[in-house]
Amino acid sequence: MEQDVGVDLAAVARLLADGTRAAFCLALLDGRAWTAVELARHAGVAPSTATSHLNLLVAGGLLAEERHGRHRYLRLADRRVVELIESLAALAPQQPPRPRSLAASGRQRALARARLCYDHLAGSVALAVTDAMVERGLLAWGPQPALTGEGAAWLAELGITLPGGSRRPPVRACLDWTERRPHLAGAAGAALCTHALTAGWLTRVGTTRALTVTTTGRRALRDHLGLIVPA
Amino acid sequence: MEQDVGVDLAAVARLLADGTRAAFCLALLDGRAWTAVELARHAGVAPSTATSHLNLLVAGGLLAEERHGRHRYLRLADRRVVELIESLAALAPQQPPRPRSLAASGRQRALARARLCYDHLAGSVALAVTDAMVERGLLAWGPQPALTGEGAAWLAELGITLPGGSRRPPVRACLDWTERRPHLAGAAGAALCTHALTAGWLTRVGTTRALTVTTTGRRALRDHLGLIVPA
DNA sequence: GCGTTCCTTCGACGCCCGTCGAAGCGTCCG
């Protein structure tokens, strides 16, 4: 009788009817792309378990994936998925007094602005730094991104030395999932990020990957890159 | 690890993750109140099975019940539930609405069938209206349905203003159970329906949800949408 | 009253599915 229905809501609902898969989708509501292990750790399940869940979610059209190297990046496929999750949250029990919009929270704004992406900087601040370095001739940003001579001197001036003997490319383009634009990664990006943290330009927000730019950091960015970062 | 989530989407999603319960909700999407046995017969399950499902749905807040004598009437609890079902249907593996040609809409038989679905119009007339609005560029009907600029102007021309400050989306796709195709819902659908009733385009048939298109309404649909509705 | 209808409770059956660890493969780094 019911195979004739034509639209099987149940198939879609079943994808979100599991606590682990729901945790994945809630985490992905921040708009970023997460790797499979990040999601697994966040939900507290084994990587193999995460794999099977992610396969289901991708096959069901709720998540979109992109493979980069050994990483599997996942994000919500569509705005319709966001609306579905919000519709579910609206009916979930014990929802907070104020039906907060899941899309806009202060934490997310902080994340969009500056955050750690593995070992380098991401977010709008990272994009601004990358743009400024290109503009000042420190970075050659093309199909084959590389550090210019001025760029190497600029790093040395800051006391940053790239580890030698590594096969890791000094400069790589990393795609920012919030801004959908590439920014500085690679050995130089990592070294710059490390320096920014040790020099107190940036501080981590709690245990998250969000970062804030300190007063020292704002002054340094202005002095070394001519970059004005609003407080 | 996942206890900090706060909202358990999974609990809500699980309610719709079963084919029988989903069939119940799809049937109830017509806005009427069904009895338990009607739903059981419709879904092809035993009455005892239906009882347990209905208990879950009522306890979960998706359905509201009303007992009259030996009958148990059930309806969707809330507009949020309608929106949740619509969100699920929007992601279900069903082909999106290919707008029919104006001529095909005009040729369609039994076009006069119209009824209320909550606060908006349903039935073949609603489908024809939706198709005509898409065809005339008033409605953008994609994965993310929305009113176009022309559509907003068209509504204003009719004297229809959408309530501001509401979190309700202006345009949503509502699945018509009998036609199995989505049609215009959301704030715009409700406002248009209200206007059609107050302007005398449509009249209710007795106390039911059925509607008839008046002569005034036929003229209005022809003038404003180029839609020919046979008497 | 009596039969019919609507709904419920209960117990039992069966299977779907979420979980893990072990093993393996490809990628990246030193």
Place this chain on the structure above:
DNA sequence: CGGACGCTTCGACGGGCGTCGAAGGAACGC
């Protein structure tokens, strides 16, 4: 090259849940 890491496949285990029929209570019509 060799180690580390991210991800996948596979098999096995266990529990949750959807299903039914039988039996019974409650309401309605005759």
